[in-house]
Amino acid sequence: MNLANLSLTDLKNGWHSTETGFACNYCQATWPQASSPQQRQEHLELVHGGNQAQLLHLKSRYNTLTPKQQDLLTAFASGIKDQELADQLQVAAATIRHQKFTFREKAKQAKLYLATYESVFAHPDSSDQLIEPPAQATMLDDRWLITEDEIAQTLQHYFNFDQEPIRLKRWPQKQKTIIIVLTRIITEIPIEQPLTEPEINSFLKPVYFDYVTVRRYLVDYGFLQRSADGREYRRPNDNRKD
Template structure:
């Protein structure tokens, strides 16, 4: 994902912070310049005596290199921000905490004019909230096609609601040679585990019982650590087995 795509895919909170955390690569990325800081690495401060973790290093980077997200955002082209040059100047004055009279003296106008601009910007904020809510609801309408999980599966609740789009994205990331190919790595996140296990389960016949050896043979075709897959099938409730472990079947 390039710099522009990364910025516009970020949430309001992420844009306010100036960075986004990418779980797949376990790193923080600056939304202004795409500088990255890897989670788990300690980064030295300029005085060489302090060290920051990745998130604090990113916050420091934005402050030192870009001053503030507020200044960056109000300085964006009008076609992106919808803010005129005059509104930008007013917002910068508001950020400084200047009184209306002080601002009026700086821009050459009356305090009532400044108050009127404050009112118009507040109205613009309300309109933006309504529009964002409308777009959010529109996205929710598009995302109501949730993937049904196997009825016996555990760990499935509203926190793990998965859309078809999410499922396709996860599977493409973990089955890079296609859905009939091998699993590259086994995910650590619960939601991704469910998606991957659900897919692998399709390789078994729900009306058939399998020996442990037969289960292993199927899973070996998918992933080298077939023991982990078999264990998670039981733990997550996708499969059940006899007490002596001689028979396995898809849990109904």
């Protein structure tokens, strides 16, 4: 899920609009324009356990809810009475009411921040739009402050686009430039397809002779996922348009 491309309404619905209709926020399911909200809702319930559950347990660096908070919100959503929940958790009912108050206060803070942000950046210069880091990225700092214009200029400088597949002329030295180069190399890897190391190498070898370095950086920066035993690689689907 790429939060940069989804509105608050999209997140609450569990689906978003496309040029031809609608698409699920969590998988590749699509629906035509004439489809009903009920059809989409049924898909979310049957395939994903409901949109609310997906939002509560979303694996994203932006989901800051602790497991305890996730459990509490799940309980609140069920309509359980404060006293009954307090009895189950063996705490005072006042503790449950205080937790609800805390959630409401955080929601107010988030609402004010969102309104302020949208007011400030209502008409951003398209050339200053920053790219969205991969959902799995962990080393988030100013290296990721990359505009679309920076990408276009850097890729023209470092790649030979006259060949198929593309060829990287040389490996950059600066970390920010490496990230930009990786944003293009990763598009050579199929999305959501389990691949062995030799299979990953077969995609990277034509791009650059030191494919081992490329592979390592793709993993380090979150463009590729690698299993714990190192035998399987996967390019996650973050809904970014290549």
